[in-house]
Structures are given as C-alpha cells and as structure tokens.
Amino acid sequence: MRTTTIAAVLLFATAGCADGPIALPMAQITINTSSGSNDFMVEVASDPASQQRGLMFRRKLAPDAGMLFDFHKATSLSFWMKNTILPLDMIFIRSDGTISSIASNTVPFSTAPIPSSEPVRAVLEINAGRAHELGIHAGDRVRAAIFLNGN
Numbered sequence: 001m002r003t004t005t006i007a008a009v010l011l012f013a014t015a016g017c018a019d020g021p022i023a024l025p026m027a028q029i030t031i032n033t034s035s036g037s038n039d040f041m042v043e044v045a046s047d048p049a050s051q052q053r054g055l056m057f058r059r060k061l062a063p064d065a066g067m068l069f070d071f072h073k074a075t076s077l078s079f080w081m082k083n084t085i086l087p088l089d090m091i092f093i094r095s096d097g098t099i100s101s102i103a104s105n106t107v108p109f110s111t112a113p114i115p116s117s118e119p120v121r122a123v124l125e126i127n128a129g130r131a132h133e134l135g136i137h138a139g140d141r142v143r144a145a146i147f148l149n150g151n
Contacts, residue, residue, distance in 0.1 A: 024050055029068065029124070029144040031091075031099075035135045039064060040126065044146075046070040055125060056083045066126040070146050074119035079103075081110045087128035090114055091136065095121040097147035099140045102131050122146060 024043040031038045041064060045051045051069050055061070071077070074095045081088070090103040101117040105128045116123075124142065131137075143149050 024067075027068065027145060029142055031134070031136055032141045032143060033135045033137065034140075038134045038136070040066050040124075042066045042068040042124065044068050044070060046072070054084075055086065055088070058084075058086055061086055061127050063127060063130065066124055068144065068146070069123040069125070071121055074121050076116055076119050077123065078113040078115040079123065080113060081106050081108055084108055088125045089128055089131040091124040091126070091131060091142075092116045092118075092120045093122040093124060093142050093147075094118075095147070097142045097144065097149050099136070099138050099142060101138050102136065104131060105129060 024045060027042055027044050029040050029042055031040070041062075043066075045054060045067055046069075051071075054069070055067055077092070079090060084106075085108055087108055088106045090106060092100045092102070094100050100120050103114045106114060122142075141149070
C-alpha cells in the first residue's frame, strides 16, 4: 500500500497567512476509555487543503479541543510537525473508530516522519500529554459521526 505523506499539522496556506485561520466544520467526539469518557470539540479537516493547513502556526489549543483529520478510507499515513508551534499527541484511528496507535508529545517544527502503524481512516491531534493524562490508549474507542458510531 502506498504511504500518503501528509504535512499534517498545518493551519495556514502560505498565501492565506495574512487572512488568518480558515474556519473548518466543528464536531463533538467522545473517546471511551477504561476509566470513562472524554469529550472533545474538534475542527474537522476532511479535504486536502484543510489537511495540508492543519494546526500550523497555532499558539494555543484549548484542553478539550483538537483537529480530526478524516481521510474517508483507511490508508497508511505519515505526518510531520513542520511549522507547528504546539507539541501534540497524534491519535491514529481505524475505520471502525478504535485507536490503532498514539504518537505522544510530538516535537514542534520537526520534519521527522510520524507514521501510522497500519492503515487508518483518521488522525486526531490534541495537546501533548492529554492522551496520557486522560488514560487514552490503543484499543480505546472514538465515537464520532464519521465512524457511524455516535456523536
């Protein structure tokens, strides 16, 4: 399977920096863990342009906020942190909504690839350390409209 390289955590297109962030659709998602549920209000990046912008240049992210990258079908992915100020946790999610893997505390501005361990449908980016703080692990379930299992 071909690996799709995504400039994952980008928010502004070079030409659009002066205009500020582009508003994306919002969605509430829930992550069910063995210790309870955690709700997040996320921006949904579901097209190549918004996925390319991602969270680039963001200086802050609310504790229960994030960005959900929806690729519409399972594929092998590789993200990076180029031009990303905030350290993030990247949660790789299978098509059925289960968490495949988590890349914790990613390094700001790094161009090192952060690959999925298997084909996934989506990636959730949240503040670095939140997955550990909330007890989110591989195998936990993400409930969201895109997975046809809730919210």
